[in-house]
Amino acid sequence: AQSVSQHNHHVILSEAASLELGCNYSYGGTVNLFWYVQYPGQHLQLLLKYFSGDPLVKGIKGFEAEFIKSKFSFNLRKPSVQWSDTAEYFCAVKPYNTDKLIFGTGTRLQVFP
Amino acid sequence: GAGVSQSPRYKVAKRGQDVALRCDPISGHVSLFWYQQALGQGPEFLTYFQNEAQLDKSGLPSDRFFAERPEGSVSTLKIQRTQQEDSAVYLCASSLAKGTFNSPLHFGNGTRLTVT
Structure with a gap:
């Protein structure tokens, strides 16, 4: 079955630290890839997306992600986190032959000043 | 409105009761999705509409x-006939295009259903 794995369930960082959140998926065909963020008390918001082309994708708020097809991975990175990045982050995959997004279980990020 | 609107935000139901959750998508959006998010989990797909067709x-x-x-x-x-395992946040999302390929989803705030 198609699935998405987020290896880090809870990450705690100090401000200015670098961030990398792992995401791996199991699907051999063409995919769209997404990272969504959910700030406390708010709805899921799109952080960035990969449809095609350059595998290094830049999103809002200084986030970026790299699609490595050979590793079935789409890891999220940020060079220097801020307290305001405290949120839950969800990786999601959309296989070409379906209309639904398959989400990972999420990673809770806490950033301390 | 500017975003996807869901109501109610919170719903408490006794086991066995029926509940109805409403979603107002972004105007003009063709696709509409329902997801269920249990505590500590990511959203899981329930159903998808393209216009009025499920x-x-x-x-x-x-x-x-x-x-x-x-x-x-x-x-x-x-x-219908809610069970305790139905307790979750129910998310609605819409997108402009048919399906979600090349068209990102916009989510509502969800309805938190608690079945007692």
Whole structure:
């Protein structure tokens, strides 16, 4: 079955630290890839997306992600986190032959000043 | 409005009661999705509409769950004879295009259902 794995369930960082959140998926065909963020008390918001082309994708708020097809991975990175990045982050995959997004279980990020 | 609107925000139901959850998608959005998010989990797909047509209902967990979008805009998710395992946040999302390929989803704030 198609699935998405987020290896880090809870990450705690100090401000200015670098961030990398792992995401791996199991699907051999063409995919769209997404990272969504959910700030406390708010709805899921799109952080960035990969449809095609350059595998290094830049999103809002200084986030970026790299699609490595050979590793079935789409890891999220940020060079220097801020307290305001405290949120839950969800990786999601959309296989070409379906209309639904398959989400990972999420990673809770806490950033301390 | 500017975003996807869901009501109510919170719903408490006694086991066995029926509930109805409403979703107002972004105006003009063709596709509408329902997801279920249990505590500590990511959202899981329930069903998908393209305009008024329900194209995929493979994620509905049982025949107690029913969704409709009769005029291709507002959608209602109905759960009959609620059970404790139905407790979750129910998310609605819409997208401009048919399907979600090349068209990102916009989510609502969700309805938190608690079955006691």
